[in-house]
Structure formats: C-alpha cells, structure tokens
Amino acid sequence: MVANRTRQFAMYGGSLLLASLFQAGCSRAPAIDILGSFFPGWLVCLVPALALTAFTQLLLSRRGIKLYLPTLVYPSLAAFYTFALWLIFFH
Secondary structure (H helix, E strand, O other): OHHHHHHHHHHHHHHHHHHHHHHHOOOOOOEEEEOOEEEEHHHHHHHHHHHHHHHHHHHHHHHOOOOOOHHHHHHHHHHHHHHHHHHHHHO
C-alpha cells in the first residue's frame, strides 16, 4: 500500500516537472528585424557560422589533416558554430 502511494507521488512529481520544463520553452523567441522581416536569431548566426566552417576547412587542408567523414564533420561543425554564436549573442 505504501509502495503504491510512493509510486503515485513519484509519477505526479515527474509529470509536474515535465510540464514545467515544457512551459519554459514558451518564452519569446529571439528575432531580429531585417528590412521589415523578422528572422530567428540562429538563422542570422548561420551566415558567419558558414564562413567559420569554410575557414576551418581551409586551416585543416593547409595543415594536411584529412578527415574520414567530411560529410558528417562539416555540417556538424557548421551547426556547432551556429548555435555557439547564437548562445554568445542572444542568450
């Protein structure tokens, strides 16, 4: 009987925690006004991130470093740079 109540309390507490985490994402999204249109902040950070990815590729090729899976590494690097810049500038 006590184990059943403990389980019910844990399920209630877990669902309450999950609901509060979902509500935390309902805040205003960071948007930038560019020529009258609002763009998400991460989309604006994508342009310098692509430039940083190209620069990283240039540095790696000049040093003679070969990547085994460049089709996986470069998009991941672009995403990393995009979200890192978003965190730096908009968070």
